[in-house]
Amino acid sequence: MSENQFTLKVFRFDPDTDTGHRYDSYTVPLRGGMTVLDALFYVLEEKDPSLAFRYACRGAVCGSCAMHINGTNRLACQTQIVTLQATEVQVSPLPYLPLIKDLVVEMAPFYQKMDNVQPYLITHESPPEKEYLQSPRQRKKLDSVTDCIWCAACYSACPVAWGDPEYLGPAALVKAQRFAVDSRDQGGAERLKPTDAEEGLWRCHTVFNCVEVCPKEINQTEAIEGLRRRTLKRRLGWK
Amino acid sequence: MSAWGWLLQRITAGIVLIFLAIHLWLLHYVYLGERLTFQRIEERLQAPVLWTAEGLLLAAAIYHALYGLRGIAIDYRWGNPRTWTWSLTVVGVAGFLLGGYALYCFAS
Amino acid sequence: MFSHQVLVVGGGLAGLRAAIEAHDRGVDVAILSLVHPLRSHSGAAQGGVNAALGNAEEGKDDSPERHAYDTVKGSDFLADQDAVEEMTNDTPERIYEMEHWGCPFSRNPDGTIAQRPFGGGAFPRTCYGSDKTGHYMLHTLYEQTIKRGIRVYAEWTVLSIVVQDDLVNGLVALHMPTGQVEGFTAPAVIMATGGAGRIYSQSTNAIINTGSGIALAYMAGALLKDMEFVQFHPTCLYPTNILITEGARGEGGYLVNNRGERFMKDYAPTAMELAPRDIVSRSIRTEIAQGRAFEDVYVHLDLRHLGQEIILERLPGIRDIAMHFAGVDPVKQPIPVLPAQHYTMGGIGTDSWGQTPLNGLFAAGECACVSVHGANRLGGNSLLETVVFGQRAGVRVSEWVKGNGAANPARVESALGASNQRLEELIAGKGEEDPCLIRQEMGEVMMEKVGIFRHRDEMEEAIAKLRELQQRLAHTRPLYGGKRFNLDLLRTYELGGLLLVAEVIAHGALVREESRGSHSRRDFETRDDQDWMKHTLAHFTPEVPRFSFSPVSITKWQPEARKY
Numbered sequence: 001m002s003e004n005q006f007t008l009k010v011f012r013f014d015p016d017t018d019t020g021h022r023y024d025s026y027t028v029p030l031r032g033g034m035t036v037l038d039a040l041f042y043v044l045e046e047k048d049p050s051l052a053f054r055y056a057c058r059g060a061v062c063g064s065c066a067m068h069i070n071g072t073n074r075l076a077c078q079t080q081i082v083t084l085q086a087t088e089v090q091v092s093p094l095p096y097l098p099l100i101k102d103l104v105v106e107m108a109p110f111y112q113k114m115d116n117v118q119p120y121l122i123t124h125e126s127p128p129e130k131e132y133l134q135s136p137r138q139r140k141k142l143d144s145v146t147d148c149i150w151c152a153a154c155y156s157a158c159p160v161a162w163g164d165p166e167y168l169g170p171a172a173l174v175k176a177q178r179f180a181v182d183s184r185d186q187g188g189a190e191r192l193k194p195t196d197a198e199e200g201l202w203r204c205h206t207v208f209n210c211v212e213v214c215p216k217e218i219n220q221t222e223a224i225e226g227l228r229r230r231t232l233k234r235r236l237g238w239k
Numbered sequence: 240m241s242a243w244g245w246l247l248q249r250i251t252a253g254i255v256l257i258f259l260a261i262h263l264w265l266l267h268y269v270y271l272g273e274r275l276t277f278q279r280i281e282e283r284l285q286a287p288v289l290w291t292a293e294g295l296l297l298a299a300a301i302y303h304a305l306y307g308l309r310g311i312a313i314d315y316r317w318g319n320p321r322t323w324t325w326s327l328t329v330v331g332v333a334g335f336l337l338g339g340y341a342l343y344c345f346a347s
Numbered sequence: 348m349f350s351h352q353v354l355v356v357g358g359g360l361a362g363l364r365a366a367i368e369a370h371d372r373g374v375d376v377a378i379l380s381l382v383h384p385l386r387s388h389s390g391a392a393q394g395g396v397n398a399a400l401g402n403a404e405e406g407k408d409d410s411p412e413r414h415a416y417d418t419v420k421g422s423d424f425l426a427d428q429d430a431v432e433e434m435t436n437d438t439p440e441r442i443y444e445m446e447h448w449g450c451p452f453s454r455n456p457d458g459t460i461a462q463r464p465f466g467g468g469a470f471p472r473t474c475y476g477s478d479k480t481g482h483y484m485l486h487t488l489y490e491q492t493i494k495r496g497i498r499v500y501a502e503w504t505v506l507s508i509v510v511q512d513d514l515v516n517g518l519v520a521l522h523m524p525t526g527q528v529e530g531f532t533a534p535a536v537i538m539a540t541g542g543a544g545r546i547y548s549q550s551t552n553a554i555i556n557t558g559s560g561i562a563l564a565y566m567a568g569a570l571l572k573d574m575e576f577v578q579f580h581p582t583c584l585y586p587t588n589i590l591i592t593e594g595a596r597g598e599g600g601y602l603v604n605n606r607g608e609r610f611m612k613d614y615a616p617t618a619m620e621l622a623p624r625d626i627v628s629r630s631i632r633t634e635i636a637q638g639r640a641f642e643d644v645y646v647h648l649d650l651r652h653l654g655q656e657i658i659l660e661r662l663p664g665i666r667d668i669a670m671h672f673a674g675v676d677p678v679k680q681p682i683p684v685l686p687a688q689h690y691t692m693g694g695i696g697t698d699s700w701g702q703t704p705l706n707g708l709f710a711a712g713e714c715a716c717v718s719v720h721g722a723n724r725l726g727g728n729s730l731l732e733t734v735v736f737g738q739r740a741g742v743r744v745s746e747w748v749k750g751n752g753a754a755n756p757a758r759v760e761s762a763l764g765a766s767n768q769r770l771e772e773l774i775a776g777k778g779e780e781d782p783c784l785i786r787q788e789m790g791e792v793m794m795e796k797v798g799i800f801r802h803r804d805e806m807e808e809a810i811a812k813l814r815e816l817q818q819r820l821a822h823t824r825p826l827y828g829g830k831r832f833n834l835d836l837l838r839t840y841e842l843g844g845l846l847l848v849a850e851v852i853a854h855g856a857l858v859r860e861e862s863r864g865s866h867s868r869r870d871f872e873t874r875d876d877q878d879w880m881k882h883t884l885a886h887f888t889p890e891v892p893r894f895s896f897s898p899v900s901i902t903k904w905q906p907e908a909r910k911y
Contacts, residue, residue, distance in 0.1 A: 014829060014831060015831075016829065016830060016831060017829070032586070033586055033587065033672070033673075044834060044835070045783040046783075049825065049826040049827040049834075049835035050827040050829055050833075050835070051834070052831065052832035052833075052834060053834075054382075054386075055554050055555075056382050056386040056387075056388070056553045056554060056555045057386070057388060057390070057391050057553040057554075058553065058554055058587075058589075059391055059553075059587075059589045059590075059668065059672075060667075060668075060671065061390050061391045061479075061482060061664075062382075062385070062386040062387070062388075062390055062391070062553065063385065063386065064382065064383075064386045078671055080671075100524050100831060100832060101524075101829075101831040101832045102832070104524070104831075104832050106524075107383070111383075115493055118494075119490050119493055120448070120449065120490035120491060120493060120494040121447075121448055121449030121490070123447070127443075127447040129443075130400075130439075130443055130459075131443055131446040131447075131452075131459060131460050132446060132447065133457070133458030133459065134454050134458050135454065135456070135458050136453075136454045136455075136456060138454075139451065139452075139453065139454045142451045143477075146451045146476075146479075146483060146486070147479070147482075149385070149390075149482070150383075150385050179449070182449065182451075184449065185449075
């Protein structure tokens with residue numbers, strides 16, 4: 001193994017033609033700053049045009065290219081080969097989501113969960129003429145929880161979600177908390193309803209896998225605990 | 240279940256932690272006289288504060304254990320959650336009646 | 348076959364906003380998008396969105412009219428002034444609406460939306476949400492489409508717009524996950540497919556920004572306006588070309604050459620780093636050409652004097668990008684930057700309601716050209732354009748479909764057959780040419796010869812090269828013929844559109860014999876208001892594009908020298 005190249009092992013499976021999955025190995029020349037996404041493009045363009053993966057922004061903002069890289073879920077575009085400190089890089093699709101082809105998974109189960117938590121500001125009164133006033137302090141509560149890019153790295157890393165297809169999962173719960181803590185949201189009890197269910201808030205075992213893998217460094221567990229406190233307070237009539 | 244079940248699991252965890260410590264401490268370290276005997280324990284358990292505490296520990300431990308088991312069962316998708324809830328409730332109530340009866344015998 | 352009243356192609360800000368408007372006006376609307384809407388490139392916008400709200404202490408005297416003037420001056424007087432005023436008048440309402448929908452803008456201590464200075468603006472006018480404004484706005488609009496239950500066809504690539512007798516009937520599209528080709532009937536289509544940045548080898552744009560929507564509309568008979576105006580953003584991270592927001596300079600960042608000088612003093616002594624983008628990009632390019640760059644390639648964007656607190660609070664995303672993609676922490680080190688392609692000022696020619704001359708075809712956002720950006724777009728005006736003209740296209744399309752009949756499914760059916768046949772022919776082709784190489788050569792020739800500085804000789808070389816690439820393209824074929832998620836097929840197909848649009852840019856740049864805004868010719872170094880105060884309009888022909896011209900609307904502001 002020379003210093004200027006590395007082996008990329010890629011999970012391959014086409015349900016139309018293959019009976020089972022395999023890993024294909026490619027030798028990839030290492031360029032400065034090369035990311036896993038760059039390496040996948042190298043394979044697509046130079047070695048194997050049948051490779052399938054998702055991409056869009058290549059700047060870690062669109063959430064398309066989450067995959068399982070050397071043992072953990074990461075964004076391919078955000079992961080530089082050199083930071084992996086390995087001569088072999090193994091790439092497979094996000095675990096526990098249905099497979100479409102190679103590294104492309106069916107995201108519908110994840111999107112469905114996101115849709116289920118009323119992921120929009122709920123208002124009942126007509127809005128003011130100008131903007132709602134929101135103090136910098138109130139705004140600060142939205143800082144991390146609005147960073148989610150829906151990449152599903154957390155959802156796919158959550159052992160509760162693995163076993164329970166009904167469980168909302170970390171990203172959807174963060175989305176719910178994002179609106180629950182927004183000073184402009186008038187949802188009240190209605191806001192907390194979709195997540196206040198066994199398959200919602202109360203299934204989280206605080207495993208912290210989500211926090212480990214989040215490419216945006218969101219603390220999902222903290223958000224979930226925050227939403228639990230808020231929900232219990234309302235249930236107990238304290239708020 | 241959900242919210243209340245979850246909250247009760249946290250509360251019973253606290254109860255088990257505190258009362259189990261008290262229970263063990265009383266049992267092993269607080270001798271009523273030179274030697275611990277069955278009779279002394281029997282006498283001691285007639286104090287209402289003690290049998291209440293032991294009863295509470297019993298209930299909390301049963302709830303906490305069975306709720307945890309139910310969680311594991313659901314995590315591994317063994318059967319239907321609702322079936323677990325009911326069958327474990329029956330087991331829990333039976334366990335409490337059994338333990339409660341023993342406690343009652345001591346206390347009366 | 349799917350049927351709707353309105354099809355919106357593209358799920359970025361403009362497309363989502365148009366769909367929301369049409370839906371709220373009782374129209375059956377659906378969105379088709381190459382990617383899931385949240386993957387759209389709108390989400391990568393960082394710095395903010397301009398609106399004359401007057402929230403900042405120094406911005407109390409701001410007004411839509413001042414905003415319009417700055418936009419017109421920034422455009423080097425090529426923008427249509429009536430359209431610009433319509434935009435700036437609509438602006439506050441659109442921004443408040445985004446806020447009412449939950450967009451998490453940063454705030455002033457009094458609770459109003461915070462505004463920062465941006466290049467070419469007389470006041471701090473750029474509303475921002477940290478340095479993730481596009482991300483916030485995109486998610487906010489997508490949330491509203493979920494709330495409304497608007498149908499989204501995600502991961503569908505449009506293969507053609509079905510037009511017959513100057514009338515739109517629908518679309519034919521390919522579903523990436525299954526490889527299935529389907530017809531969609533609708534009497535109206537809104538193109539909101541974004542820019543064509545990937546024509547250039549160095550671009551801040553997402554990999555998906557291939558201008559395919561612009562090419563589709565062009566082939567369907569729409570006219571492309573002012574395509575020669577391509578914006579190069581001054582500060583893109585070396586070496587990945589990822590955008591470093593203008594907000595970094597808005598917050599007070601310095602541009603420094605290898606002598607440690609703030610070189611903008613030589614080019615724009617008053618505005619300094621906050622001169623418009625065309626000027627700053629040319630200045631950096633000149634510094635590089637004259638040997639004052641680091642490693643001969645980049646200059647430094649220095650934020651260190653802002654201090655850790657400001658960087659962490661207002662530019663956290665920039666810090667992440669610099670650290671992840673260049674290994675540089677802006678708190679401690681300057682960021683290596685250089686200009687790269689950033690924005691397509693030109694596009695599908697529309698009126699100020701998004702309507703094209705082709706019946707039933709509308710366009711909004713970066714793929715469209717109203718024109719409000721003219722020869723150079725001001726930073727913070729593109730996010731604005733998406734919501735203003737997205738909304739306006741939604742209004743007009745709703746009126747259109749109510750006044751016009753249904754689409755003819757038989758025509759979509761026959762177009763579907765033709766598309767299927769074309770794909771089969773493409774896959775069964777015998778070509779030996781490598782499409783990846785063609786893409787690469789196109790990017791390089793456009794960068795070198797139709798880039799920041801232009802000259803007739805170079806552009807003629809570029810045009811000859813593009814011709815050659817076109818011919819080679821005819822001898823390519825996808826090497827993979829599978830159905831599911833066939834990237835090879837998609838990318839080979841996209842290349843046709845890329846080359847087509849590249850040709851229009853190069854020809855347009857050759858035709859326009861003056862320097863204006865982003866279009867800077869070494870052989871015609873001055874602006875020529877006598878002959879060139881007009882828009883170029885490219886008409887599709889099977890050979891080279893044919894050009895006609897249309898007048899620029901001037902209402903309040905006569906062209907003047909552009910000094911900053």
